[in-house]
Amino acid sequence: MEKLEKLFQYQIIDQKLEEINDKLKNTATRLRLQTIQDYLQKQSEAIKKLEQSLIVKQNDVDDAGEQLKKLKSEFELLAKEIEAAVKDELDSNELPYVKTLVQDQEKVYDQLSKQKKRLESVISESEGVDEKLKTVMVNVTKAKKEFADLKVKHDLEIKDNEPEIEKLKAELEKAEKKVDAVLIQRYQKIKSSMTTPIVLVTGDTCPGCNMNIPSSQMTKIKQGEILECESCGRIIYVKE
Numbered sequence: 139m140e141k142l143e144k145l146f147q148y149q150i151i152d153q154k155l156e157e158i159n160d161k162l163k164n165t166a167t168r169l170r171l172q173t174i175q176d177y178l179q180k181q182s183e184a185i186k187k188l189e190q191s192l193i194v195k196q197n198d199v200d201d202a203g204e205q206l207k208k209l210k211s212e213f214e215l216l217a218k219e220i221e222a223a224v225k226d227e228l229d230s231n232e233l234p235y236v237k238t239l240v241q242d243q244e245k246v247y248d249q250l251s252k253q254k255k256r257l258e259s260v261i262s263e264s265e266g267v268d269e270k271l272k273t274v275m276v277n278v279t280k281a282k283k284e285f286a287d288l289k290v291k292h293d294l295e296i297k298d299n300e301p302e303i304e305k306l307k308a309e310l311e312k313a314e315k316k317v318d319a320v321l322i323q324r325y326q327k328i329k330s331s332m333t334t335p336i337v338l339v340t341g342d343t344c345p346g347c348n349m350n351i352p353s354s355q356m357t358k359i360k361q362g363e364i365l366e367c368e369s370c371g372r373i374i375y376v377k378e
């Protein structure tokens with residue numbers, strides 16, 4: 139039983155240490171830091187997408203501008219051709235070639251108006267993306283600043299608890315030396331799935347799971363066997 143008493147003492151210190159660590163992991167500052175970190179991660183993906191979209195939109199703007207230029211020179215060229223054709227066909231009343239050219243010019247003019255609208259629309263889309271990107275950048279900068287400030291605060295929280303943690307760590311190390319290595323291993327294995335690996339039993343139920351401990355098992359435990367609760371797997375400790 140003495141072996142288990144030492145393990146039980148070890149657990150008390152181990153749990154105190156866990157409690158402090160848990161407390162530090164769950165302070166308002168730490169939780170907010172986590173939230174900001176998640177936010178920044180998401181924003182970084184959003185920024186990448188917006189930047190890619192901006193490149194596409196800028197290409198659209200360049201392309202629409204280029205098309206517009208071509209149509210403008212086509213239009214001007216036709217204007218010159220019409221001027222020349224008018225002179226050539228001055229004698230004819232019908233001006234057939236001039237008519238064809240004018241029709242062509244009207245078509246180009248239609249295309250020109252459409253292209254102009256397209257250019258305006260892609261410029262406005264591109265500006266929209268740019269605006270969004272700027273807003274995200276401003277928010278990210280703010281979040282980064284808040285993160286840095288909170289990090290300082292959280293580091294102080296950790297620092298404040300450091301003496302207590304160091305003290306408990308030293309105590310835990312001392313307590314560990316008193317317990318069988320095999321038993322510590324057994325304890326750690328149980329701890330990976332539950333918080334209290336060893337339970338002090340005073341009646342005939344396991345305080346870990348509230349299930350009854352069979353009397354045959356109790357007898358073996360009282361004879362010095364180290365057994366685990368049949369239903370939850372915790373090491374049962376009975377004080378002599």
Ligand SMILES: [Zn+2]
Pocket residue numbers: 344345346347348349367368369370371372
């Ligand atoms: Zn149990």
